[in-house]
Amino acid sequence: MESILTINNLTKKFGYLTAVKDLSFTINKGNVYGILGPNGSGKSTTLGIVLNVVNKTSGDFHWFDGTTTTHDALKKVGAIIERPNFYPYMSGYDNLKLVCKIKGVDYSKIDEKLEVVGLLDRKDSKFKTFSLGMKQRLAIASALLNDPEILILDEPTNGLDPQGIHQIREIIKQIAAKGTTILLASHLLDEVEKVCSHVVVLRKGVKLYAGRVDEMISSHGFFELKCNDQDKLKALLENHSSFGNIKIEEDLITAFLNEPMQSDDFNKFLFEKGIVLTHLVQRKESLEEQFLQLTDNQTNQNQ
Structure with a gap:
């Protein structure tokens, strides 16, 4: 199996608090991974470390084959770890044009990605007119513009209504079906059960389980x-x-x-x-x- 991300004995301390403790797991190409745990279990901290926005205390991680620098590897990563931050008075299309400029991506990708997230018919609408679910879908489109090998999502359905949740989950499944590896953090068991093939269960920064979802759900009952x-x-x-x-x-x-x-x-x-x-x-x-x-x-x- 071709590995996308390998984490070895990762630890992060904030003063006396250990947010992540001696965490190890590997993400292989072509699967949907869930990091599952209650709020405060270390999910967002782990994502922050591998995305270079949080400094680790000890341990290490490497992207792909281990010879690529994190800076270069992140060019092949699409990530949404905070609430989408777009210009409210610009259209969805124009907001994505700005992202293309930053990422050095051709504008021809915009319509393609808007279609993936079901927003092509609203591309000329101002961002401020979008519902919360539409804003989240635009964020996913922006993360897909550089055709990433892995898409990282932190609590992608947080705060959405049932219809919005269903739409995001269906989009995640469709993206995965085309071969993109996905890593999502969630505190919702239901989400991981419906969307993910593999799961890492965290509690207070400690790994309780890592493996296939269908193997975690006891086949014997x-x-x-x-x-x-x-x-x-x-x-x-x-x-x-x-x-x-x-x-x-x-x-x-x-x-x-x-x-x-x-x-x-x-x-x-x-x-x-x-x-x-x-x-x-x-x-x-x-x-x-x-x-x-x-x-x-x-x-x-x-x-």
Whole structure:
């Protein structure tokens, strides 16, 4: 895999506060990466460091093959890490002409990128007449003008209404489908689950997980169970290697699987052991449940 960005043992301290702690991960070409974590988890700081707007305390990072300077590498990067800042009384098109001048890009790119973000029909409208979602889409168009190899977005749907959120997510998917690598920071599990192929989960600057989203969402899932003899069922599950965590809430038992298992095989096995189920539902674990388990484990280890 061709790597776009490699981060090694990156640490950033602001006085006594450690915003990012010993962080390492690699971004490979052609994927959509999410840095996921609550506010204050170090997402924006990490993006700031690799974009040369925040100085690291220790560790290192390199773009592409490691032989390119960060200054040159950033010419192949498109990034939006703050609210879009355009001239309010100029049209969307004229604002992008200014960006082209700064980036040394031909004006012919403007219409092409406005079409990508669905703003071609509003190119002559003044920026101040744009909705918040349109402003964000114009910012994405401006970040795409130099045909970057990677697009970096910090909380791209923050403050948008549901329609605006949907439009931005669809645009991100379309850009990714054409082969552009994307790195986005988000505190929204739903966003990462819908848009990203890979995720790095941060909490208080510490990496809890890095890998594929579909691997983080446990492929084995869990059973929700009710039966005529709860104690017997609980004992059986706790002594069965196929099951991990067992939760009991009133008369409902939730049994998390360590390995794949079919519900009909499981039901037959229990019946042979003399347990008759009155309720059996097999479910997939959502990213939210996985995320909560990760952060709970981290909290427990720190106590």
